[in-house]
Amino acid sequence: MFRFAFTGAAFVALLSLLAFSRSSVQPTPPPSWLDPHRGNVERLIKEAQADQFAWNRLAELTDTFGARFSGSDNLARAIVWATETMKKDGLENVRTESVMVPRWVRGNESLELMAPPQQALPMLGLGGSVGTPAGGIEADVIVVKTFDELNQRAGEVKDKIVLFNAVYTSYGQTNAYRTGGASAAARHGAVASLVRSIGPTGLRTPHTGNQTYAEGVPRIPTAAITAEDAERLQRLADRGERIRVRLRMDARTEADVESFNVVGEIRGSELPDEIVLVGGHFDSWDVGTGASDDGVGCIVTWEAARLMTKLGIRPRRTVRVVLFTNEENGIRGGNAYRDLYLQQAEQHVLAIESDSGVFAPARIGFTGSEAATRMMRDIGTLLAPLGLDNMGPGGGGADIGPIAAAGKVPMLAYQGDAARYFTIHHTPADTIDRIAPEEVSKAAAALAAITYVVADARERLPR
């Protein structure tokens, strides 16, 4: 989902920026402390890039199980597969850890333009939305571009359906219309709300995603429409045409169901209680096959441990892979992990998440103290063969956020190209075919190298 880096992380990102800019005034030769690790780093990178193993595993996952939405049979089956496969890989202490997750059911849904008559508009209900009555809600549409415009035109909103036609600039800037649009509209008496999909214009591609109702405000149905249709309705409104739609959504929230984080380890040879945590989230939205969000993040972080196991590399500290459940509509997996390991939070040396795809050009982001940043920049020099030695700020992740906050744990993120990622984010087009095998291998190589060095280094990564 890629939420953390754009929300609570603002202040740490600033700290991190300062750390990066300071250290950049002192160019240093490659530090000698890395020397004992260079050989294994080279082996890990070579092995990761020797074939398409990681891409093939991602294909097996996404082809076989498809979308893995919280509470779905597909996710449950995929979790069984991941657990068994981790064991076959030779990871240690492979286990599932129970997490109660929400179960939102999309059901049938449709949006029909009634005036001017008459055409179905592609749409996706937003996660957590209530449904409409069985016959749907038919109402006139008011189109606004911003929350400010909504407030200025508050008198026109009652009994209408509000369309937020906010042009996508970045996920961080535009996302608020998806997450908060329904309640903003309901405050002024709207009967439903629509949001222009959060992402670059695709091919009439709606983007789903979660939304949250504010307390004390009526809960109204809410859905995303495509950029193309948002512009179309905007033009009709600008021409003074009456716009009327019928929205039908069966959406409902059922009782929580049990799901699991999947955990596998390489126990540390000398400091097994110190943990380098690497992972992604194994759940996805119910459209697409969750390839970039976040199947690939799970596969490439899992690869860090698999590659070490295959090459017989056991670092001094424990490497722990976690495939978190329910990031998309709850972050229950990340919260449950924190709750379960709260007493060991400070024993987490580094938390690594991959949850923004692996599309080229990728970069690595780190968030930590100045001392930690210096050490990570040293490690970053080992990634020069991958073209990833330009480590920058922006470490973080929704799933590692809770444990990191509890233990003041430095965070690292693998960040794929945002333009490509957000084009398919939360859409049916989040599929594997658009991810190049070499992009997956490169991410696996980089994360394996970083994980290994941090886990094996004499010096613990500073707080």
Add this chain to the structure above:
Amino acid sequence: MFRFAFTGAAFVALLSLLAFSRSSVQPTPPPSWLDPHRGNVERLIKEAQADQFAWNRLAELTDTFGARFSGSDNLARAIVWATETMKKDGLENVRTESVMVPRWVRGNESLELMAPPQQALPMLGLGGSVGTPAGGIEADVIVVKTFDELNQRAGEVKDKIVLFNAVYTSYGQTNAYRTGGASAAARHGAVASLVRSIGPTGLRTPHTGNQTYAEGVPRIPTAAITAEDAERLQRLADRGERIRVRLRMDARTEADVESFNVVGEIRGSELPDEIVLVGGHFDSWDVGTGASDDGVGCIVTWEAARLMTKLGIRPRRTVRVVLFTNEENGIRGGNAYRDLYLQQAEQHVLAIESDSGVFAPARIGFTGSEAATRMMRDIGTLLAPLGLDNMGPGGGGADIGPIAAAGKVPMLAYQGDAARYFTIHHTPADTIDRIAPEEVSKAAAALAAITYVVADARERLPR
């Protein structure tokens, strides 16, 4: 739909190529016969590019009426609008000409992957397909890449659903799997057929289009799936996985209904019985809003007459704009036009169609005799300010094809970039927002200039 240029036109295209290559060995200075027309050509080009009139009209058409499928209320309403608007433009002899058209009804449809379980796959039934029984057809899938592979594996086909996973190369090469796949599969006992969408990989975007059942072969339901899912099912098959789907389609063909070609003219000042025919098709598929296929073709050819009318230009011959109905699934409009004007077929001096979009880079294609090609190349020099003076072969169009065949009429086509066009062709993404206003103005300018010069020239365009 862009069919003609790839089918019957092969031999004329060859002739045309010869004509172009011969004439290209004799470079000549701009011919003086054009001099009386240069002033008006400049005025037409300037007026076409003065504002976004044509784009705005296309927006009004596609925003207000959306998809205009044969037999739909939307098409009927749009035809009324076009007739009234042509009259307001000041075109002469504005009229509708009755055409009985097929009425294929898509109804509800879905495709669900049952093994491995379980996910909905985006799909679009193909035009003319029969439906399934109410509960759908559930069967195992056999994936083939070519007709040859189908024939080689004929013994495996009985009671299966055949998926044709033919990778898109060009519309002409791949289209046969859509138009003929169902009957090819049915010959070997398949119970339904699926085809990989004909077009470049989009964003999990299915492409619909027409298909034709062969005589004497059982009629089985048939639909298009996305390139991504075709690749997914191919990978599953390659791994030896069992693939099972359930296809549900309500599709049915109802009784023909009345529709209309819309006709408007500028009567020629000296030779009113000689006709320069310009047009596109006004119907579209039932998904998208028919912006590129072929709303824009209608608008830019209509602009030829509107611009002349606005500037008070009345050429020596008659300019006739025709917005043809039912190109997509019948070509009934083009055939009806030929039938109605059969006695005047030879009086058609040139037939112009725009039915492959206006995406840049565009070019102009012409099909005619060597003498006609020489004259058209002269006229082409007037389009240098538009960057369109590189006229090549490939004139033609599904709607003008019948009258051209009857009267041996030279044909000219405005050809938008094929890669961009076929990405959105017959998909929900055929919308106006991806067409730049300047692309529309440029096409209108070019077609107005050509239409005017051919209609006004002293010499009639040779056969």
